[in-house]
Amino acid sequence: MGMSRSLETSYLKRKRPEVDTLGLVDAERAILNAIKSKKDLGIWVRDIKQETKLTDHVVNKSLKSLLARKLIKEVVNIQYKGKKHYMADEFEPSKQVSGGLWYVDGNLDKELVNVMKQLCLRCIRIEKVATLERVHEHLKKQQVVNFEISSQQVYEILNSMVLDNEIIEVKSTGLWQYYPIPIGTVCYRFDSGPVVAKGSKVGAFASIPCGACPRISLCTPNGVISPSTCAYHTKWLNIDF
Incomplete structure (x- = not known):
C-alpha cells in the first residue's frame, strides 16, 4: 500500500500544472507569451488558439484570468472590428491597430x-x-x-x-x-x-x-x-x- 500511495503521489505531482513567479500555469504562460510576441500589433483570439494548440475552453479561461490580473488588455483593431484582439498591458496599440489620432475606441x-x-x-x-x-x-x-x-x-x-x-x-x-x-x-x-x-x-x-x-x-x-x-x-x- 505504501508503494502504491508513493507512485500515486508522484503521478499527481507530474500532472499538476507548473506555476511560475507570476502565479501563471502552463496554458496561461503560453498564451501570454504568444500575445507579447505581437507587441503593439495585438493578436486575434483565433490566432492565439492556432499558435498555442490549446482548446477553446482553456484559451477562454486563461484569457479571463490574464485580463483579471491586468497582464493583457482587449483592444479594438479598426481593420477587424468584429474580431477580438488582445495585447500585453505594457504596449500601446500601434497606429495600424488604433487608427491614430483620428480614432477613439476604434471609431x-x-x-x-x-x-x-x-x-x-x-x-x-x-x-x-x-x-x-x-x-x-x-x-x-x-x-x-x-x-x-x-x-x-x-x-x-x-x-x-x-x-x-x-x-x-x-x-x-x-x-x-x-x-x-x-x-x-x-x-x-x-x-x-x-x-x-x-x-x-x-x-x-x-x-x-x-x-x-x-x-x-x-x-x-x-x-x-x-x-x-x-x-x-x-x-x-x-x-x-
Missing part, C-alpha cells in the same frame, strides 16, 4: 476631423494655394486643440479632403499665385472648375504643360530650364482661351 472621431478640415479650408482660402508645411504652420498657430499635430496627420486630413473632392492636389508651376512656391512642390487649392469660353474649351490650369513636364523638378524662374525660355509654355500662353 472615427468625426467631430475632430471636421474641425481640422475647416481649419485647413480656412488656410487654403487665405493662401489661395498652400503647401502641406504652410497648412501645418497655420494649424499650430490656431491652437484650437490641446495636443500637437504632426505633419503626417495634417497630410492625412488633406488627403481625405482631396479624395472627397473638397480640394485638389496640384504641383507648383512657379507662376502667378504659385510664384512663392518652388516649382514641382505639391500644394493644395480649391478647384475653380473649367473655364468655358469660345466654345467650351478646357480651363487654362487644366491644359498647362508644366503638369506633364518630365523636367518640372529642374525648372526654376531664372534657371537653364525656366518658364520664360520654355517653348511649350510660351505656346500655351499664346493660346486664345
Whole structure:
C-alpha cells in the first residue's frame, strides 16, 4: 500500500500544472507569451488558439484570468472590428491597430476631423494655394486643440479632403499665385472648375504643360530650364482661351 500511495503521489505531482513567479500555469504562460510576441500589433483570439494548440475552453479561461490580473488588455483593431484582439498591458496599440489620432475606441472621431478640415479650408482660402508645411504652420498657430499635430496627420486630413473632392492636389508651376512656391512642390487649392469660353474649351490650369513636364523638378524662374525660355509654355500662353 505504501508503494502504491508513493507512485500515486508522484503521478499527481507530474500532472499538476507548473506555476511560475507570476502565479501563471502552463496554458496561461503560453498564451501570454504568444500575445507579447505581437507587441503593439495585438493578436486575434483565433490566432492565439492556432499558435498555442490549446482548446477553446482553456484559451477562454486563461484569457479571463490574464485580463483579471491586468497582464493583457482587449483592444479594438479598426481593420477587424468584429474580431477580438488582445495585447500585453505594457504596449500601446500601434497606429495600424488604433487608427491614430483620428480614432477613439476604434471609431472615427468625426467631430475632430471636421474641425481640422475647416481649419485647413480656412488656410487654403487665405493662401489661395498652400503647401502641406504652410497648412501645418497655420494649424499650430490656431491652437484650437490641446495636443500637437504632426505633419503626417495634417497630410492625412488633406488627403481625405482631396479624395472627397473638397480640394485638389496640384504641383507648383512657379507662376502667378504659385510664384512663392518652388516649382514641382505639391500644394493644395480649391478647384475653380473649367473655364468655358469660345466654345467650351478646357480651363487654362487644366491644359498647362508644366503638369506633364518630365523636367518640372529642374525648372526654376531664372534657371537653364525656366518658364520664360520654355517653348511649350510660351505656346500655351499664346493660346486664345
